[in-house]
Amino acid sequence: MSLLVTLYVPEGIIIAGDSRLTLNWSNKLGEQQMFHSITASDSNNKVFVIKDKFGLGTFNAADINGIPISGFINRFIEEKITNETEIDQIPELLHDFFGAKYNRPKVNFYTAGYKMENGISVQHVYILDISQGITNRVNYFNNTVQYGANWGGETEVLTRIIQNIKVLNNVDWIDLPAVPIPWNFLTLQDAIDFALYAIRTTIETMRFQQKEKTVGGPIDIIAIKPNEKPIWIKKKEYRAD
Numbered sequence: 001m002s003l004l005v006t007l008y009v010p011e012g013i014i015i016a017g018d019s020r021l022t023l024n025w026s027n028k029l030g031e032q033q034m035f036h037s038i039t040a041s042d043s044n045n046k047v048f049v050i051k052d053k054f055g056l057g058t059f060n061a062a063d064i065n066g067i068p069i070s071g072f073i074n075r076f077i078e079e080k081i082t083n084e085t086e087i088d089q090i091p092e093l094l095h096d097f098f099g100a101k102y103n104r105p106k107v108n109f110y111t112a113g114y115k116m117e118n119g120i121s122v123q124h125v126y127i128l129d130i131s132q133g134i135t136n137r138v139n140y141f142n143n144t145v146q147y148g149a150n151w152g153g154e155t156e157v158l159t160r161i162i163q164n165i166k167v168l169n170n171v172d173w174i175d176l177p178a179v180p181i182p183w184n185f186l187t188l189q190d191a192i193d194f195a196l197y198a199i200r201t202t203i204e205t206m207r208f209q210q211k212e213k214t215v216g217g218p219i220d221i222i223a224i225k226p227n228e229k230p231i232w233i234k235k236k237e238y239r240a241d
Contacts, residue, residue: 001060001153001212001214002017002018002020002046002058002154002214003017003018003151003153003155003202003215004017004046004057004058004059004108004110004151004153005150005151005195006057006112006138006149006150006151007148007149007183007186007195008112008123008125008138008139008148009147009183009184009188009190009191010184011188011191011225012224012225012226013055013112013123013223013224013225014191014192014222014224014233015055015056015057015222015224016047016057016196016219016220017046017057017058017199017219017220018046018215018216019043019045019216019217019218019220019236020039020042020044020214020216020217021039021040021041021042021044021068022038022039022040022062022213023037023038024037024212037212039213042217043217043236044062044068044070044217046058046059046070046220047220047221047222048073048074048077049222049230049232050081050090050111050113051077051081051082051083052229052230053087053229053230054087054111054112054113054224055110055222055230056090056110056111057111058109059108060152060153061106061107069105069107072098072102076093076098080093080096080097087111087112087113087114087115087124088115088124090111091111091126092135094111094128094130095128095130095133095135098130104131104133105130106130106131107130108127108130108152108153109126109128110128110150110152111126111128112124112125112126112224114224114226114227121226122145123145124137125150126138127150127152147184149183149194151198154202154206157201157202157206158198158201158202161201162178162181163178164177188223192221192223192233196219196221199215203215203216217236218234218236219234220232220234220235220236221234221235
């Protein structure tokens, strides 16, 4: 599992993700089914830049046939993407690449960038479900570009904070409405801060919970602005301690 957060605000787009790779398996001990989960790596790549133009983030299945998905994404970029590829073509290319050849793995993607339309740079932000063959442009509704945020993977912690909840008052459940976030007023720096807040809060909350620690490690963040190359705001580096 992972946590990927994508924000699309007037100044640009942010894609952020953690770096944890978790291995899960089960085996039988006598008549009892045993389930296991371990942290295999905190240096897994989940956020990518495509051809110095677009961004890509991946969550859910972290491997294909036992091989980390990052290698497949690099191969996808080499084989399928050219300098002429537009952002609205990438979802179909991803479905084609990861489709029948790899038995439609349970992997999801965010892909985002800008496309010139009538002389104006227009934001395109997509979420894909490869196993179901589904694509949704999350920043477009009623023929209008929308500003907001979308997150996928291990979303429970963030959902409890951001969405409406009910609290128990003696015997009655009382609605506690969430306070709205004015996404359209967020600057690009605000979007960066929110992405860090969302992933760090999830990591620190899960630290104390009695559950698998499926989000962790360094946080990688890219920023995408019109007519500029994507910027790495945070990116883990190789090191020898």
